[in-house]
Amino acid sequence: MNKHLLSSYIELDQVEVQYTTFVHGLRKVSLKIEKGEFVFFVGQTGAGKSTLLKLFTREVWHDRGIVRLAGSDLGSFSRSHIPRLRQSMGIVPQDFALLPKKTVWENVAYAMRAAGHTKREVLLKVPGILESVAIGHRADAYPTELSGGEQQRVAIGRALVNNPPLILADEPTGNLDPGHSWEIMEVLAKLNATGVTVLVASHDITVVERMGRRVVTMLDGQIISDTNPCGTSSKVDLEKSEALPFAVSCIDDAIPSRNFVRGEDVEAPDYDPIGEIPMTTPEPIDV
Amino acid sequence: MFDRLEFVVSEAFVSMRRNSLLTLAAVITVSISLLLIGSFGYLYFRVDSYSKTVPNQFQMRVFLHDNVGSKTVDMLAEQLRQEPGIANVELIPKALAWAKMKAEQPDIASDLTNPLPDAFNIKFANLKYANSAAIKIRTWPEVDKVIYQTEELKVLQQGLGLLRYIGYLGLLLFLIGGIIIFNAIQFTIVARRVEIRIMQLVGASLPTIRAPFVIEGLIQGALGGVFASWMMLAINAGVSHYTGTLGLTVPAFPYWSVAFWLVILGGILGATCSTVATSTPLKYR
Numbered sequence: 001m002n003k004h005l006l007s008s009y010i011e012l013d014q015v016e017v018q019y020t021t022f023v024h025g026l027r028k029v030s031l032k033i034e035k036g037e038f039v040f041f042v043g044q045t046g047a048g049k050s051t052l053l054k055l056f057t058r059e060v061w062h063d064r065g066i067v068r069l070a071g072s073d074l075g076s077f078s079r080s081h082i083p084r085l086r087q088s089m090g091i092v093p094q095d096f097a098l099l100p101k102k103t104v105w106e107n108v109a110y111a112m113r114a115a116g117h118t119k120r121e122v123l124l125k126v127p128g129i130l131e132s133v134a135i136g137h138r139a140d141a142y143p144t145e146l147s148g149g150e151q152q153r154v155a156i157g158r159a160l161v162n163n164p165p166l167i168l169a170d171e172p173t174g175n176l177d178p179g180h181s182w183e184i185m186e187v188l189a190k191l192n193a194t195g196v197t198v199l200v201a202s203h204d205i206t207v208v209e210r211m212g213r214r215v216v217t218m219l220d221g222q223i224i225s226d227t228n229p230c231g232t233s234s235k236v237d238l239e240k241s242e243a244l245p246f247a248v249s250c251i252d253d254a255i256p257s258r259n260f261v262r263g264e265d266v267e268a269p270d271y272d273p274i275g276e277i278p279m280t281t282p283e284p285i286d287v
Numbered sequence: 288m289f290d291r292l293e294f295v296v297s298e299a300f301v302s303m304r305r306n307s308l309l310t311l312a313a314v315i316t317v318s319i320s321l322l323l324i325g326s327f328g329y330l331y332f333r334v335d336s337y338s339k340t341v342p343n344q345f346q347m348r349v350f351l352h353d354n355v356g357s358k359t360v361d362m363l364a365e366q367l368r369q370e371p372g373i374a375n376v377e378l379i380p381k382a383l384a385w386a387k388m389k390a391e392q393p394d395i396a397s398d399l400t401n402p403l404p405d406a407f408n409i410k411f412a413n414l415k416y417a418n419s420a421a422i423k424i425r426t427w428p429e430v431d432k433v434i435y436q437t438e439e440l441k442v443l444q445q446g447l448g449l450l451r452y453i454g455y456l457g458l459l460l461f462l463i464g465g466i467i468i469f470n471a472i473q474f475t476i477v478a479r480r481v482e483i484r485i486m487q488l489v490g491a492s493l494p495t496i497r498a499p500f501v502i503e504g505l506i507q508g509a510l511g512g513v514f515a516s517w518m519m520l521a522i523n524a525g526v527s528h529y530t531g532t533l534g535l536t537v538p539a540f541p542y543w544s545v546a547f548w549l550v551i552l553g554g555i556l557g558a559t560c561s562t563v564a565t566s567t568p569l570k571y572r
């Protein structure tokens with residue numbers, strides 16, 4: 001076993017997931033993610049990015065290899081460990097999964113109560129959670145009265161009820177237009193700035209490029225490239241990556257394009273990429 | 288602890304309110320099945336009380352003529368003991384039978400002289416000899432009457448057979464009631480899949496996820512038991528009134544004990560069915 005891998009917050013070593021004899025979810029995937037990182041997993045449908053996230057939530061169990069989270073070998077976990085494991089992470093689904101007959105406040109409160117928090121804790125904590133995802137002003141609104149971006153913000157707020165050090169978001173912008181997609185990324189980036197590790201599966205290449213964060217590109221259950229914000233690829237299968245629109249060969253190019261209107265003569269804002277993202281909605285662009 | 292209980296119980300009531308029609312169907316079916324089971328128990332209690340007053344199928348009663356002397360009585364007793372299949376022969380002297388009747392019905396017996404004959408109470412070890420023994424004993428000149436498998440006993444046996452069928456029907460409906468509760472809970476699980484998903488997303492414990500559904504099933508079953516108890520109360524009142532108009536004295540029916548067990552039985556059925564219904568679909572996966 002690679003000793004270097006064991007020192008990271010999240011470690012995957014030669015992980016394989018096989019759904020059926022001929023269908024592989026993941027093929028010998030090795031990866032390490034440090035605490036506080038913001039990582040995108042990109043790739044076509046069926047590439048294995050959702051499978052990879054589901055390894056951590058134990059919705060998928062690996063057949064071979066090692067999966068470690070915060071030093072714990074998830075392979076040794078039984079189903080009875082899953083509730084405690086999930087309490088240590090926030091899961092953001094693509095479809096929001098909000099209760100239509102409950103208000104924004106009640107949706108988050110319900111999740112807190114289900115997670116075992118007392119009424120008093122709910123009263124104390126929910127306002128702060130709603131403010132942290134910038135939805136406090138819509139606390140009394142029902143999901144049907146919210147935009148897609150607002151609904152997803154509620155879903156992110158709900159994922160924060162256990163103060164998780166890790167956020168897993170599977171296609172969080174899959175149902176959103178570019179403007180709202182950017183809103184969600186801003187929220188996730190702000191959470192990341194507080195030290196939370198954020199893993200996002202996405203096929204929204206526009207948003208991924210603009211964020212300028214680490215990007216792991218997947219194809220057929222394998223990692224074909226792993227690029228970091230400085231533009232250096234730690235592992236790139238050029239032959240495969242050239243065939244894919246998702247393969248981000250150099251993220252460095254994406255950072256200046258944070259002025260949101262790439263191709264136009266607009267000066268990029270001068271800010272720290274982490275935690276200082278302006279809360280303005282970007283205009284959609286053609287890629 | 289109380290906070291957690293409040294959460295799961297309130298979830299159970301929300302669920303029942305949301306699926307009120309299915310809840311009603313489950314409660315009605317369980318109450319009908321429990322009513323039938325309760326009725327079976329009620330009738331069985333009544334018939335059993337009555338059956339103790341008549342000889343059962345293992346017994347035969349032989350009444351002698353008034354003029355039979357004591358020596359002859361002893362001789363007949365010995366002859367009876369030698370008959371095949373007879374396990375026990377008990378002489379019931381007319382004085383003893385009369386004393387017992389006077390004790391049981393003092394108003395009727397006080398002005399009369401003893402009209403009862405000496406009698407034998409015979410118990411069979413093997414019933415296949417009973418018919419031939421009855422035929423033979425009836426030919427003896429000292430014997431006035433032999434009571435064995437009377438019409439009364441036949442009616443009683445038919446009644447017991449009917450009760451058995453009612454009991455089977457009650458058991459069948461009991462099972463159907465359980466299946467309806469099972470289905471109601473599974474339907475509720477489908478209707479509440481978003482809540483369940485949210486609970487699983489935030490790492491709610493399995494008991495927290497399952498408890499509202501089990502409580503819902505328990506309440507449905509117990510409510511069925513309560514309704515069945517109310518109907519039993521009405522039936523008991525009706526039967527008591529009817530027997531009263533006929534001048535019959537019937538033993539008191541242990542209503543509260545039966546009502547208690549009907550509610551307990553309904554609750555156990557509901558909790559069991561809902562536990563089974565939630566065992567697979569609510570697992571973390």
